[in-house]
Amino acid sequence: MKSQTSIGPCLSHSSSSMEISKWIVDLPSMEGWSGPAASSKTFELMGSHDDQGKSLILRAERTSGSKQEALVTFSLGLSAPADESTTLWVSNPFSISGNVMEETVVPLLVQLLEEIINRAPNNSSVPLFKLTTDLSDTFLSYPAESLYHFLDFVFTCRFFWLCLCNAPSEIGSLFFQKFSSKLVASSCKQILKAFLTSIGADFELKFTRSLSYIYTKLLILRSFDVKSKEPNLGIYSSSYASASHDFLVFKGYVPLLAMNQEWTNENKQGLLLDTAESVLRYTLAHQQLEAVAQFEYSVHRTENYLKVDFKVDNIRINVSQLRFNGSELLCDEKHFPSRVCITLGPELGSSYVVSTSLGRSTPNHEKEIKAQKTIKGNFVKTKLPILKTTARTATRRRVKSWTVDQAAEGDTATLDMILCDNSSGVEVAAWRPGANTQVDLRNSFRKRYAGANRALGKAGGVVFAGDEYGEQVSWRLKKEAEGRELQWKVGFRVWLTYIPNDCKTSYLETRCVQWEEEFSFTV
DSSP: OOBSSOOOEEOOTTOTTOOHHHHHHTSOOGGGGOSGGGSEEEEEEEEOOSTTOOEEEEEEEEEEOOTTOOEEEEEEEEEOSSSOOEEEEEEEEEEOSSOHIIIIIHHHHHHHHHHHHTTSTTOTTSOOOOOOSOOHHHHHTSOHHHHHHHHHHHHHHHHHHHHHHTSOHHHHHHHHHHTGGGGGSEEOHHHHHHHHHHHOHHHHHHHHHHHHHHHHHHHHHHHTOTTSOOOOHHHHOEEEEEEETTEEEEEEEEEGGGSEEEEEOOOTTTOOOOHHHHHHHHHHHSEEEEEEEEEEEEEEEOSSEEEEEEEEEEEEEEEEEOOSTTSSOOOOOOOEEEEEEEEEEEOTTOTTEEEEEOOOOOOOOEEEEEEEEEEEEOSSSOSSOOEEEEEEEEEEEESOSEEEEEEEETTEEEEEEEEBOTTTOOBTTTOOTTTSTTOOHHHHTTTTTOSTTOSSOTTSOEEEEHHHHOOOEEEEEEGGGTTOEEEEEEEEEEEEEEOOSSSOOOOOEEEEEEEEEEEEEEO
C-alpha cells in the first residue's frame, strides 16, 4: 500500500548524535565481552555545555548468561566527572549470542513500545499492558534501515516520558533543546502502519494518544517561540487505509494543535489572557481527533462489465481529551465535529472506469412545532376567573441536525456530512460571528451534550450508521479489469469547532485536517 500522507515522524538516521540502533547492532558478539574490562560498552547521547560537564550515557552491560549465551542489559544514566552516575532507566536482559536483529533489536523495540503505551493519557489507573502479539515477523519483514529508523524514533518517544516523569529537570531541558527536533525529522510510515494494524484497535488508540500528548507539549513550546515556523501537518498526523475481507477501513489520528486553523476570533496582536482564559486554552490544546470510516465493498461480475459497490458501514468521529485522571486539565470544555467529508474513487486516469453512480443525498425536512399557553386570572377576589387569554406559537425546526450530500468529480465520489443549526439551518463549520447578525450559534450549542435531540453523543463525538446514512456508491468497470489488483484512493477531511459549552468565554474557532491514502483490492 502506498500513501501520500505521513503517518508519523521518525528520527533522521543521518544524525550523528542519535544513531542508537546502529550502535546496538555493532555491539560485539560473545567473544568481545570476555574479561572484566570489556563487561560494558557506552554510547554518549548528549553532553551539557555547563561547568558540571554532565553527559547522558546509554550503556550496554553483560549481566548474566551461560558460556553459550550472552545476555546484555541496556541502561540510560546521567554521568558527571565528580559524581557517581545516576541510572534513569534499565531494560530487560536481551541475548546477543545469535541474530542481533531478532534477539536484541526487536525485543528491545517491543519493550519500549509497551512502556510508551502504558504511559498513554487516561491510562494511569489500569494495570500494565503487555503486547500479546508476536511482532517479530512484522518488524523483520522490513529492511534493516527502516527498523533502525523506527527504533530510534521509539527510543526518543520513550526518552520524552522519562524526562517528563522520572528524570532530573536539567535532562528535560536538554531534551527539548536538542532532541525534540528528532521527533519530526523524517517519516517511517510503512513500518509504523504495520505495527498499528498488528496490535489491535485498543493498543493502537493508546499508542496514538501517547504520541499526541508528546506532540501537544512540543507544539505548546513552539507557540512561545516567535521565530518558529508553522508546523507541517504531515509531521504530526497519523492515518492509514486497508482493504481486506470485503471491508475498507480508514483511520486517522491528529492532536488538535496540529490541525489547520480555519478561523478564530482570537486577537493575535499581543492579547494577554486572564487565568480562567489561560486554563481554557490549555485544556483545549490537550485533545486528539480520532476518525474512523468503514465501508463494505462488493464486486459483481456480468458477461459484459464489472460493478463495484461501496456502502457505508459506519463513520465515527471522536474528540478525546489527553488527560491523566483529570489531574492536569481543569475544565471539561472540548471541540466538537462540525463537518466530515470523505472522497472515494479510483486513482487518477483510470481508463477502465465506465461510469460512477451515486445514491441520494439525505433530505432534511422541516417540521412545525406548535405550542399553546393559556393564562387565567381576575381583578377581584372571586373563586371563578373572569379573565382568560390563550397564546399560540408555531416554530419550524429541521428534523435532523446532520445533512449528508453526495457528489462526484470525475470518477471520485464525495460524501459530505454537515452539522446545521436546527432552527436557522446555518452550517456550523461555515458560521462566522457577525456575518449574520440574526444568527448566533453560541446560544444554540450551549449544553450541546444533553437533551434527547442533541446532535452529538454524550462523550462529544458522532456516529454515522450505515442504516441511516448508508446510500451506496457504485462504479461500472470494463470487463478487461477483471482479475486485476486496483489501486484506489480515499480521502478524509474533518472540521472541529469550538463554541463554549459550560464556561463563559468569547473564544471561538474552527480547525480542519485532511488525509489522503491509497488502498488496493482485487476485482
